[in-house]
Amino acid sequence: ETSKLEKAEARLKAKQEKRSEKETLKTSNPLVLEEASASQAGSRKESRLESSGKNKSYDVRIENFDVSFGDRVLLAGADVNLAWGRRYGLVGRNGLGKTTLLKMLATRSLRVPAHISLLHVEQEVAGDDTPALQSVLESDTVREDLLRHKRELSLRIAAEGSEAAQLAEIYGKLEEIEADKAPARASVILAGLGFTPKMQQQPTREFSGGWRMRLALARALFARPDLLLLDEPTNMLDVMAILWLENYLQTWPSTILVVSHDRNFLNAIATDIIHLHSQRLDGYRGDFETFIKSKQERLLNQQREYEAQQQYHQHIQVFINRFRYNANRASQVQSKLKILEKLPELKPVDKESEMVLKFPDGFEKFSPPILQLDEVDFYYDPKHSIFSRLSVSADLESRICVVGENGAGKSTMLKLLMGDLSPVRGIRHAHRNLKIGYFSQHHVEQLDLNVSAVELLARKFPGLPEEEYRHQLGRYGISGELAMRPVASLSGGQKSRVAFAQMTMPCPKFYILDEPTNHLDMETIETLGQALNNFRGGVILVSHDERFIRLVCKELWVCENGSVTWVEGGSPIFSEEALLKKKTHTQI
Structure with missing residues (x-):
């Protein structure tokens, strides 16, 4: 009896060790940087269907798959089910693998049935002489092939007088796909994304990176793939778009499968939410707000279930310990051990760590004026004035949001305030000791990708102990081995945080932030808002994140018609309805 008991205990111990071994493997994070990779368990039935061409379903079901980035496991034994015609929002903290998952689907490293067409809006359109409208039309390859074939046949018929039947067939196919309506449809999409009729005829090389990204989105919308993959599509758009x-x-x-940290956008378009956490994917029906409520309930139930099981486990363990050496009770003890062995593996609720951000305060007190433009005129070309007699002023209590249509001069005004551009007439005045911290998307793009975040700060601000750089990065959630990894291996949101750490290192008293929330996850956006509210210094920002604006800003500067109008905060202008009413002349 004693040997049976020992065997049963040994089995239980081995099972527990195996579990903890798996956990250690999952969480080990070596610094070797490789490419992302994916693997999945395939079912023979699905493979047979696929190869026979009988799989006519447009649902995408990928079961029991793993995704890694180098030796870091991002997803383990995960499942994803995308039902045809539904719109999925993929959410989760920065750096957990949302973008990598999209890439694995886009490159078909995860098996998407071959008959399902997919498009991933990731890279901006290459700049060449193709007009924007034509670039969009060319993304419908079926239509383009038919038109090319039609042209070739027409030339051959003119020369030889044959192949008329084939040409008639092509005309039939063109009619079937409504090819004649394509230019109008492409034009509607481009107009919706902010392209004026004149811009639609411009060569793609004349557009900036942001506009080329919009072009890439327009091409994907026009091509209408069976599965559309979008990564942060609202980052490049203003409110109207x-x-x-x-x-x-x-x-x-x-x-649609879309990665987004824009709550309003997800509430408007998502029919389902997929939550990436703890190396797995959980699906929820409904929009983002519904997901938040359901997630809280699910976590509460999970915690209750776990606690009940722990109590039960303890209760049985007490019995085992009490009667372990009692020969009369040996069989009962053995059966209790079997019960423990068969208990399902439940885990305590995996609470996501709280995000902390802190903008260091300078201690100097400055007397006004702090930062102002007085009767400023500015133009790049004398025929096209951008500002005429512009006067604006900000102090260390300012919380200003700058709004205005694309091309209204928002970035130009920020550069005039920072002193990067000089007025043609008028005066820029800044307090002589004022240090300004500037954040924009190109700061993130210009980070050196080959070194670690710690090395990056050490090069920029030499001579401090390594601990100092680590502490600074830790303020922005880049701690532990994250800080030692090459910047190239960090996610978009993590790179933004490194850029914040770099910007705040000299302790500026004033921040000018151009779209600071791009790529940040929702929790970090909320935390950034709180950090700016707690900061004892001035803030001017450009953002299209309505929730963030409402959290931080006390006044609006509306850029239009070569001037800036001041609107006090706390007014209805911060509501979406008001923005819609103002849409004729203001876009955030």
Whole structure:
């Protein structure tokens, strides 16, 4: 009896060791940087269906798959089910693998049935002499092939007088796909994304990176793939284009998987939410707000279940310990050990760590004026004035949001305030000791990718102990081995945090932030808002994140018609309805 008991205990111990070994493997994070990779368990039935061409379903089901980045496991034994015609929002903390998952689907490293067409809006359109409208039309390869074939046949018929039947067939196919309506449809999409009729005829090389990204989005919308993969589509858009995109996607006929940290956008378009955490994917029906409520309930139930099991486990263990050496009770003890062995593996609720951000305060007190433009005129070309007699002023209590249409001069005004551009007439005045911290998307793009975040700060601000750089990065959630990893291996949101750490290192008393929330996850956006509210210094920001603006800003500067209008905060202008009413002349 004693040997049976020992065997049963040994089995239980081995099972527990195996479990903890798996956990250690999952969380080990070596610094070797490789490419992302994916693997999945395939079912023979699905493979047979695929190879026989009988799989006609447009649902995407990928079960029991792993995704890694180098030796870091991002997903383990995960499942994803994308039902045809539904719109999925993929959410989760920065750096957990959302973008990598999209890439694995886009490159078909994870098996998506071959008959399902997919498009991933990731790279901006290459700049060449192709007009914007033509670039969009060319993304429909079926139509382009038919038109090319039609042209070739027409030339051959003119020369030889044959192949008329084939030409008639091509005309039939062109009619079937409504090819004649394509230019109008492409034009509607481009207009919705902010392209004026004149811009639609411009060569793609004349557009900036942001506009080329919009072009890439327009091409994907026009091509209408069966599965559309979007990564942070609202980052490159102003409010009017976002509202247009929301409306457009609500009638999208096929399937969408979108990574977004924009709550309003997800509430408008998502029919389902997929939450990436703890190396797995959990699906929820409904929009983002519904997901938040359901997640809280699920976590509460999970915690209760775990606690109940722990109590039960303890209760049985007490019995085992009490009667372990009692020969009369040996069989009972053995059966209790079997019960323990068969208990399902439940885990305590995996609470996501609280995000902390802190902007260091300078201690100097400055007397006004702090930062102002007085009767400033500015132009790049004398025929096209950008500002005329512009006067604005900000102090150390300022919380200003700058709004205005693309091309209204928002970035130009920020550069005039920072002193990067000089007025043609008028005066820029800044307090002589004022240090300004500037953040924009190109700061993130210009980080050196080959070194670690610690090395990056050490090069920029030499001579401090390594501990100092680590502490600074830790303020922005880049701690432990994250700080020692090459910047190239960090996610978009993590790179933004490194850029924040770099910007705040000299302790500026004033921040000018151009779209600071791009790529940040929702928790970090909220935390950034709180950090700016706690900061004892001035803030001017450009953002299209309505929730963030409402959290931080006390006044608006509206850029239009070569001047800036001041609007006090706390007014209805911060509501979406008011933005819609103002849409004729203001876009955030």
